[in-house]
Amino acid sequence: MSVDRRTKRTRAAAAMALLTFVWSVAGCGGSGSSGFDVSQLSESATIARAIDTGECVDFNAKAYCASGAEANTSALQGAAVIIQEPSSPLECDGHMTNDQCTASLEFATVGFEKPSSFLAAVSDSEKGPWTLVPLTVSEDVTAPRTVSITVPASPAAPPAHIIAAVLVYVDRVPDGLPQTSAQLADFGADLMYVSSRLKIVVPN
Amino acid sequence: MQRRSTVPKGIKDVFYETRVLSGREFTVKRFAKEALGGTVDPVMLGYIEKGKRFPNEALVRRLAAVRDEPAEPLLAVLYRDRMLYAFGRELRRALHDPAAVEGIADADLAMQVSRAIAALPDDGSWVPVRTWRAKIAVAVRDKSRAADVGKVVALLRERNLVEQEKGRVRRVARHFVATTLAERRTLAMEFAAIFAKALLDKLSLPESAAATHVRNHYLHIDRARLPEFYQRLEAAARGLAEEFAVDGDAGTEFLNVLLVATPV
Numbered sequence: 490m491s492v493d494r495r496t497k498r499t500r501a502a503a504a505m506a507l508l509t510f511v512w513s514v515a516g517c518g519g520s521g522s523s524g525f526d527v528s529q530l531s532e533s534a535t536i537a538r539a540i541d542t543g544e545c546v547d548f549n550a551k552a553y554c555a556s557g558a559e560a561n562t563s564a565l566q567g568a569a570v571i572i573q574e575p576s577s578p579l580e581c582d583g584h585m586t587n588d589q590c591t592a593s594l595e596f597a598t599v600g601f602e603k604p605s606s607f608l609a610a611v612s613d614s615e616k617g618p619w620t621l622v623p624l625t626v627s628e629d630v631t632a633p634r635t636v637s638i639t640v641p642a643s644p645a646a647p648p649a650h651i652i653a654a655v656l657v658y659v660d661r662v663p664d665g666l667p668q669t670s671a672q673l674a675d676f677g678a679d680l681m682y683v684s685s686r687l688k689i690v691v692p693n
Numbered sequence: 694m695q696r697r698s699t700v701p702k703g704i705k706d707v708f709y710e711t712r713v714l715s716g717r718e719f720t721v722k723r724f725a726k727e728a729l730g731g732t733v734d735p736v737m738l739g740y741i742e743k744g745k746r747f748p749n750e751a752l753v754r755r756l757a758a759v760r761d762e763p764a765e766p767l768l769a770v771l772y773r774d775r776m777l778y779a780f781g782r783e784l785r786r787a788l789h790d791p792a793a794v795e796g797i798a799d800a801d802l803a804m805q806v807s808r809a810i811a812a813l814p815d816d817g818s819w820v821p822v823r824t825w826r827a828k829i830a831v832a833v834r835d836k837s838r839a840a841d842v843g844k845v846v847a848l849l850r851e852r853n854l855v856e857q858e859k860g861r862v863r864r865v866a867r868h869f870v871a872t873t874l875a876e877r878r879t880l881a882m883e884f885a886a887i888f889a890k891a892l893l894d895k896l897s898l899p900e901s902a903a904a905t906h907v908r909n910h911y912l913h914i915d916r917a918r919l920p921e922f923y924q925r926l927e928a929a930a931r932g933l934a935e936e937f938a939v940d941g942d943a944g945t946e947f948l949n950v951l952l953v954a955t956p957v
Contacts, residue, residue: 521810
């Protein structure tokens with residue numbers, strides 16, 4: 490019996506030593522950085538900064554703007570997209586299935602002097618992935634456009650978090666865009682407007 | 694390469710450690726009289742050890758003799774501390790910050806944050822919280838401020854730079870942004886400390902010069918391309934840091950790379 494206990498103890502000690510060893514060799518060295526500005530090494534950090542500051546922020550030669558911020562790109566100087574965000578969470582108001590529902594969000598455009606085209610995409614967070622969503626455009630170019638956002642949600646589920654993006658193309662939307670992309674920039678827009686972090690609730 | 698301490702000390706720490714670690718159980722009074730030959734008043738020595746006063750150069754030379762070391766490295770520490778004190782005083786005026794001047798101690802929080810982030814693997818793998826906290830504690834020069842380790846841990850969790858669960862921790866982001874006035878002040882002091890040390894190493898300490906790299910690059914650049922230039926400079930520095938980073942141990946140095954680019 491005492492031999493068994495000793496064996497168990499030995500095995501436990503060996504397992505602990507192994508665990509400690511694995512922990513100690515796991516991973517490689519670390520590095521980091523600190524500064525007074527958000528690091529703009531990622532699209533997600535750029536989007537977060539645009540949302541938090543309410544301004545346009547450049548990353549990899551693309552401009553990411555908060556709703557209402559005037560664009561500063563040469564082709565779209567002075568133009569802006571205003572995403573009409575509700576003060577309370579968005580409510581599903583359209584098509585609804587067992588596990589998905591559709592909410593609507595409107596946006597308006599101001600100051601566009603050149604013919605432009607628009608797409609809309611949504612993501613759970615700044616980190617993506619981004620998915621193109623249906624966009625209803627009226628004949629009157631000054632009228633608000635409506636973005637339909639389909640989210641996986643049910644009345645019992647907690648509110649879904651989303652960020653909506655309006656993609657602006659000077660002239661036409663290029664062909665062959667993916668339906669879903671890891672980065673917003675992959676949709677090839679000339680300018681991108683992002684909403685603040687929104688919540689969508691499903692009415693009972 | 695000569696092995697050097699991984700934790701840069703202030704001149705107050707050098708005085709304190711020389712007295713306490715001499716093995717002769719010196720009181721401040723006895724150390725002032727017996728080791729330093731009565732060249733400094735014990736009350737003043739107490740102030741120096743607490744960082745409330747700077748020693749003069751003659752006293753630093755005397756201390757170097759007690760330590761049986763060349764005086765130049767200790768004088769460089771004194772010069773750096775004086776520069777930081779002056780920089781901190783002017784920085785507070787610029788920031789309209791009424792807080793008292795603490796000199797080198799002001800850079801401690803930023804230094805601990807840097808070490809805390811670098812103590813977690815770049816690949817996001819988990820490490821025991823206890824191991825991580827011990828590595829941060831190394832950066833706390835003033836042991837009376839050991840509680841700062843808890844502050845650093847809380848700060849990094851609050852900023853979502855680290856994730857902690859079941860006694861282990863991992864890094865989820867690598868860039869700390871100083872946001873509050875106090876954080877901006879301490880980070881500015883850390884940057885100033887790095888720059889001052891680099892210049893002093895290069896200009897007055899031949900033994901340390903080889904381990905320090907100081908260079909100014911200059912060019913005319915299209916103003917519109919400045920953001921792109923900075924992004925690529927940052928990406929290059931980050932790529933190098935991640936390529937060369939290893940676990941800290943007795944054979945490594947904690948290297949600080951300070952990037953500054955500004956139109957003049």
